[in-house]
Amino acid sequence: MYEEYADFALKFLKKNNVQYGEVRLEEHEEEGLILKNGIVEASGFDHTVGIGIRFLLNNSLGFVSINRFEKDSIKENIMKAVRLVRKGNRLSEKVRLSEEPIHKKRYKALQKIKFKDVDLRDKIQLLQETDSNAKKAIGRYLSLSSDVAKKYFLTTEGAGIISEVPRANFTYFLTLNLNEKSAQKYWQFCNSGGYEHVKKWNLPKLILDEYKSIEKNLKYAKKPPKENIDVVVGPEVTGIMVHESVGHPFEADRISGREAAQAGESFINKGMIGNFLGNEIVNIVDDPTLENSAGYYLYDDEGVKARRRFLIKNGRINEFLHNRETAAEMNVKSNGAARAEDFDKEAIVRMANTFLIPGDYSEDELIEGIKLGVYIRDFTEWNIDDKRFQQKYVGSDAFLIKNGKIKSPVLKPVLELTTPTLWKSIDAIGKNLEYHTGTCGKGEPMQGVPAFLGGPSIRIKNVKLG
Amino acid sequence: METLEYLMKKLKQSGIDDAVLTFSANHSRQIKFADNKIVKTGVEELRNIGIFVVKDKKILTTSCHDLIGEAGLSSVGEGFAELNKKSMDKIVKRIFEFLKLMQPKNDYYGINNKKFRYQEIKDGYDPKAISIDDVDYVDKGINAAFKEGAKRTNGILEVHDFKSTILTSNDIMFNEKRSELYFSIRSFIEKDESGHMNALSTDLKKFDVEGAGKISGETARDSRNPSKGSKGTYDIIFGPMAISPLLNVIGESASIFSVEAGLSFFSGKENKKVGSNNITLYDDGRLTGGVNSVKADAEGVATRKNVLIENGIFKQYLYNTSTARKYGIESTGNAGLISPGPWNLVVEKGSLSLPEMIKEIKNGIYVTNVWYTRFANYHAGDFSTIPRDGAFLIKNGKIVGSLKNIRISENILRLLQNINCVGNRMKYLRSWEAHTPVLTPHLLVKNCNITVPTS
Numbered sequence: 001m002y003e004e005y006a007d008f009a010l011k012f013l014k015k016n017n018v019q020y021g022e023v024r025l026e027e028h029e030e031e032g033l034i035l036k037n038g039i040v041e042a043s044g045f046d047h048t049v050g051i052g053i054r055f056l057l058n059n060s061l062g063f064v065s066i067n068r069f070e071k072d073s074i075k076e077n078i079m080k081a082v083r084l085v086r087k088g089n090r091l092s093e094k095v096r097l098s099e100e101p102i103h104k105k106r107y108k109a110l111q112k113i114k115f116k117d118v119d120l121r122d123k124i125q126l127l128q129e130t131d132s133n134a135k136k137a138i139g140r141y142l143s144l145s146s147d148v149a150k151k152y153f154l155t156t157e158g159a160g161i162i163s164e165v166p167r168a169n170f171t172y173f174l175t176l177n178l179n180e181k182s183a184q185k186y187w188q189f190c191n192s193g194g195y196e197h198v199k200k201w202n203l204p205k206l207i208l209d210e211y212k213s214i215e216k217n218l219k220y221a222k223k224p225p226k227e228n229i230d231v232v233v234g235p236e237v238t239g240i241m242v243h244e245s246v247g248h249p250f251e252a253d254r255i256s257g258r259e260a261a262q263a264g265e266s267f268i269n270k271g272m273i274g275n276f277l278g279n280e281i282v283n284i285v286d287d288p289t290l291e292n293s294a295g296y297y298l299y300d301d302e303g304v305k306a307r308r309r310f311l312i313k314n315g316r317i318n319e320f321l322h323n324r325e326t327a328a329e330m331n332v333k334s335n336g337a338a339r340a341e342d343f344d345k346e347a348i349v350r351m352a353n354t355f356l357i358p359g360d361y362s363e364d365e366l367i368e369g370i371k372l373g374v375y376i377r378d379f380t381e382w383n384i385d386d387k388r389f390q391q392k393y394v395g396s397d398a399f400l401i402k403n404g405k406i407k408s409p410v411l412k413p414v415l416e417l418t419t420p421t422l423w424k425s426i427d428a429i430g431k432n433l434e435y436h437t438g439t440c441g442k443g444e445p446m447q448g449v450p451a452f453l454g455g456p457s458i459r460i461k462n463v464k465l466g
Numbered sequence: 467m468e469t470l471e472y473l474m475k476k477l478k479q480s481g482i483d484d485a486v487l488t489f490s491a492n493h494s495r496q497i498k499f500a501d502n503k504i505v506k507t508g509v510e511e512l513r514n515i516g517i518f519v520v521k522d523k524k525i526l527t528t529s530c531h532d533l534i535g536e537a538g539l540s541s542v543g544e545g546f547a548e549l550n551k552k553s554m555d556k557i558v559k560r561i562f563e564f565l566k567l568m569q570p571k572n573d574y575y576g577i578n579n580k581k582f583r584y585q586e587i588k589d590g591y592d593p594k595a596i597s598i599d600d601v602d603y604v605d606k607g608i609n610a611a612f613k614e615g616a617k618r619t620n621g622i623l624e625v626h627d628f629k630s631t632i633l634t635s636n637d638i639m640f641n642e643k644r645s646e647l648y649f650s651i652r653s654f655i656e657k658d659e660s661g662h663m664n665a666l667s668t669d670l671k672k673f674d675v676e677g678a679g680k681i682s683g684e685t686a687r688d689s690r691n692p693s694k695g696s697k698g699t700y701d702i703i704f705g706p707m708a709i710s711p712l713l714n715v716i717g718e719s720a721s722i723f724s725v726e727a728g729l730s731f732f733s734g735k736e737n738k739k740v741g742s743n744n745i746t747l748y749d750d751g752r753l754t755g756g757v758n759s760v761k762a763d764a765e766g767v768a769t770r771k772n773v774l775i776e777n778g779i780f781k782q783y784l785y786n787t788s789t790a791r792k793y794g795i796e797s798t799g800n801a802g803l804i805s806p807g808p809w810n811l812v813v814e815k816g817s818l819s820l821p822e823m824i825k826e827i828k829n830g831i832y833v834t835n836v837w838y839t840r841f842a843n844y845h846a847g848d849f850s851t852i853p854r855d856g857a858f859l860i861k862n863g864k865i866v867g868s869l870k871n872i873r874i875s876e877n878i879l880r881l882l883q884n885i886n887c888v889g890n891r892m893k894y895l896r897s898w899e900a901h902t903p904v905l906t907p908h909l910l911v912k913n914c915n916i917t918v919p920t921s
Contacts (some may be wrong), residue, residue, distance in 0.1 A: 381850060
């Protein structure tokens with residue numbers, strides 16, 4: 001029934017002779033459950049629906065978001081935006097969009113076990129069983145949710161994409177306090193698909209393992225060595241490094257300065273294609289088409305067909321992430337990186353699933369040659385500057401490496417280094433590829449989108465830990 | 467409001483214990499600019515009914531957006547559409563099917579049943595603010611930055627017109643209305659030379675885009691030729707933009723929800739010393755001209771000013787009715803029906819001007835803005851944040867240059883204890899990392915730990 005309003009909006013844009021117009025109807029069916037310290041804090045469901053309308057007029061960009069399904073209101077809001085765009089035209093950037101093939105497609109990610117077929121009582125039981133495996137933690141916050149996102153996308157150029165992508169999500173915070181010392185771990189999981197993924201995560205075991213590793217670290221960890229050493233980081237740490245220091249600075253709208261006010265810019269400029277950023281063994285891609293991934297889509301929010309983007313090839317900068325606007329600006333084609341959080345946000349350049357291509361080493365082989373080093377399995381605090389140049393990762397579950405063997409736990413090893421130093425210091429890449437999940441934040445107003453952050457374990461040579 | 471009343475009647479007939487319905491209607495506009503040019507013009511109209519229902523201590527939240535059809539909420543007073551009645555009957559049915567499967571929250575103690583005499587917020591809504599010439603204001607802000615030497619400016623202007631109605635199952639009903647003007651401008655000269663300032667107001671007269679543009683441009687100009695910072699211990703002056711994300715985390719940590727979830731560094735700290743004598747911080751739900759000020763919270767408790775930290779002593783957590791009853795006290799008027807939270811965070815003004823603060827410092831940094839504040843542990847308060855835009859090195863009471871590539875790696879409780887003096891000029895703002903608005907002066911914090919990349 002809502003499609004009728006989207007069709008109407010497109011027709012109205014055409015009537016107003018916009019150069020380009022697109023209408024994105026989004027509908028979300030959500031269900032969620034929060035357990036705090038073993039007690040169901042709240043649960044609920046939501047059905048949200050609305051339309052995002054974008055148009056080009058005199059090469060200026062206008063955007064309307066509305067969830068009031070009345071034709072007069074849609075007309076009124078479009079006209080309001082048209083007037084505002086006309087008024088601002090003298091100060092406007094002359095936007096162009098790259099020419100792209102027009103697609104009419106329908107696709108769907110399947111739920112092998114449908115969320116709606118799983119009784120809420122089973123979900124509550126699962127979370128309570130999970131919680132009971134960390135009973136001694138002073139703070140336990142667990143959240144399980146699902147979202148079935150349906151989109152109906154049309155453009156004045158004739159594109160039409162209808163999609164349905166369900167996602168399962170789990171988030172936890174664990175806080176342990178032992179002998180007046182405390183430690184905390186937060187992490188999240190997301191897959192596109194159905195409840196089958198929740199089963200695969202094996203949440204009770206996951207939380208038990210996390211609890212044990214935090215407890216062991218709190219009890220026995222000692223400060224890391226002060227001298228320069230070799231460090232092996234696990235897939236979770238590789239994933240965040242890839243996302244923060246390669247994915248983000250490769251977003252073309254950062255490079256062009258469009259997001260400079262808040263999300264920031266990039267230490268990379270458009271003339272750096274072909275430059276070395278890392279060791280030749282480093283290959284990093286972003287791939288929205290990865291099945292069951294958090295960032296899964298086959299057509300982006302501008303109707304462009306998604307494909308794997310090779311960001312770093314053999315250590316060299318290979319391509320940036322583009323939407324149609326940045327592609328036109330840099331005289332290339334869009335590689336389908338336009339994403340919006342929901343109907344009420346414009347589609348901007350985003351990552352989907354960014355990961356380091358695995359190498360040949362087992363994790364044991366990465367470690368066996370190290371006389372003195374540290375193995376960092378996962379992390380807590382991290383950050384990176386807004387040009388994506390200098391970054392910090394604080395290890396959580398970490399161990400001393402002595403004569404090629406994993407030894408005692410290490411307390412909060414801090415890796416604080418620049419992006420080129422990081423990727424040039426990698427001398428060996430593992431084969432144990434894992435995908436982890438993050439909610440990537442960008443834009444003003446802020447938009448958070450689900451993304452995979454992935455990679456295998458890697459060895460970083462000769463660095464100092466804080 | 468007929469729609470809410472119908473829904474409440476249906477919920478009551480079905481046997482709920484507590485319910486709160488919140489209808490909100492927002493009209494917004496925004497202009498985003500980059501490199502001195504408008505890159506997007508946005509118009510928004512969003513409507514929503516938030517539904518909070520409790521039956522046998524089982525708490526359910528949902529909302530409806532799709533009830534708002536051709537003749538729904540938009541035609542209030544002109545008859546109520548059958549279409550919406552059917553949709554609402556459907557949602558009530560689903561609520562009860564869902565409730566049957568849920569488990570009780572045994573420490574739930576109900577919603578507010580007290581009738582307050584509400585007082586309107588002073589300067590909360592300005593019709594003139596809603597009808598400004600957006601393009602003209604953007605132009606003025608950019609030009610003010612240019613005058614100070616900015617070459618590139620980036621930012622956003624937002625105009626919001628918020629209206630809401632809350633109806634509770636205890637027959638409490640009230641309306642809120644507020645306007646909001648927000649302008650954010652970041653100026654650049656070269657890549658590492660930048661300044662950032664915001665303007666925020668409910669009231670057109672107090673909306674100073676030119677002031678924000680000027681400070682943003684000045685900071686960029688003064689930050690020319692930054693050198694790489696060195697690690698060590700420094701006295702830091704946090705400007706209002708720089709301290710606002712940390713004040714937000716402090717405000718969230720004061721929520722009893724955070725305390726119970728293990729996510730608060732104020733856990734067990736009631737009536738204990740958490741900061742130096744120089745810091746007094748309160749949350750004010752009734753702040754004059756506050757963009758987040760409301761006459762009543764989400765369950766109809768009249769809002770008030772709550773002292774969180776008084777001369778360094780942590781005074782109280784923020785509660786809604788249920789959590790307050792659990793601990794045998796009164797609600798602080800901060801519902802959030804699931805999680806209580808702050809409205810407007812205010813640091814009590816001190817006596818020193820910024821130049822006087824700079825004179826106090828032998829070896830320090832004036833940080834005008836920060837970015838990517840992340841906590842290793844909210845319970846212990848360990849965090850780091852990255853100064854961005856103008857960061858100025860201070861030696862022997864004078865600014866001697868600007869810095870880049872530094873990080874503040876600290877603990878929030880240590881930082882509160884090291885607040886040495888508080889400035890005398892207040893700034894009201896919100897930002898990307900500070901969603902709760904803050905009213906704060908500059909703060910001088912002794913002995914902060916600065917780290918830098920190892921290579």
